[in-house]
Every structure is written in C-alpha cells, then in structure tokens.
Amino acid sequence: MRLGQDQKGGTRLARERATMAAMMSLYCRDHHGHRSGCCDDCSHLLDYANRRLDTCPFGEDKPACSKCLVHCYSASQRERVREVMRYSGPRMVFRHPILSLYHLLDKGRKAPPLAIIRRGCSTAAASAARAAKS
Numbered sequence: 001m002r003l004g005q006d007q008k009g010g011t012r013l014a015r016e017r018a019t020m021a022a023m024m025s026l027y028c029r030d031h032h033g034h035r036s037g038c039c040d041d042c043s044h045l046l047d048y049a050n051r052r053l054d055t056c057p058f059g060e061d062k063p064a065c066s067k068c069l070v071h072c073y074s075a076s077q078r079e080r081v082r083e084v085m086r087y088s089g090p091r092m093v094f095r096h097p098i099l100s101l102y103h104l105l106d107k108g109r110k111a112p113p114l115a116i117i118r119r120g121c122s123t124a125a126a127s128a129a130r131a132a133k134s
C-alpha cells in the first residue's frame with residue numbers, strides 16, 4: 001500500500017509544508033512587513049497550498065510541484081506561489097539551509113507516471129475479483 005491514508009503525515013509532506021511556510025513568511029516579511037507569521041493574504045495562500053498537499057494523489061511520492069503533471073493549483077494561485085518561490089527560493093539557502101537542501105533534492109525527482117494513481121483503483125478491482133472467485 002503506497003498511497004494509503006496512513007502516509008499522509010509522512011516526513012516528505014511534512015517537510016514540504018515546513019518549506020512552504022518558511023518561504024511564505026520570508027516573502028511576507030519582506031513584502032508586507034509582517035514580523036512573524038504571515039498577513040491574511042499570505043496565510044490564505046498558505047492554507048490553499050496545504051489543502052492541495054492534503055489531496056495530492058502522489059502522497060509521499062510527490063514530485064516538486066513545478067515538475068508535476070497534475071496541475072492542481074488554480075491559475076491565479078499558481079502564479080502567486082511561483083512568485084513567492086522565485087523570491088524566497090534563493091534566500092532560503094541562507095536562512096534554512098537544511099530545508100533548502102531537501103527542497104533541491106526533491107526538485108530533482110521526476111513526476112511519477114499517472115499510472116501510479118490509477119494503480120490504486122486497479123488493485124482494488126483485482127482484489128474484488130479475487131474475492132468474487134473464492
């Protein structure tokens with residue numbers, strides 16, 4: 001079971017959330033003057049990004065969003081997140097070197113083929129067929 005519910009809180013996604021939150025607060029501090037955390041707008045965007053992670057069909061196998069074949073962000077949110085990444089990405093190296101390193105490594109991952117998502121369905125179908133036979 002690769003894409004199960006039980007992997008939702010796994011380290012890969014937890015790291016992704018931490019990186020996103022760090023990038024967002026960096027961006028917000030420099031653009032909106034927030035000293036800690038994010039302004040309402042940025043919090044909203046961060047919530048949105050986290051919800052997309054919640055429903056990411058790849059789970060722990062997820063590629064970097066920029067390489068993903070499933071465009072789950074709406075066009076406007078995608079543009080905003082890209083802007084945050086463009087700004088905060090290079091700055092993360094100094095502020096959060098470890099997260100930044102992992103982010104670079106994750107970026108090198110290729111998007112798994114979409115067939116992986118569908119495998120969940122076919123596995124369920126196969127076991128249903130087995131159960132029907134016995």
Ligand SMILES: [Zn+2]
Nearest residue numbers: 028032039042
């Ligand atoms: Zn902000």
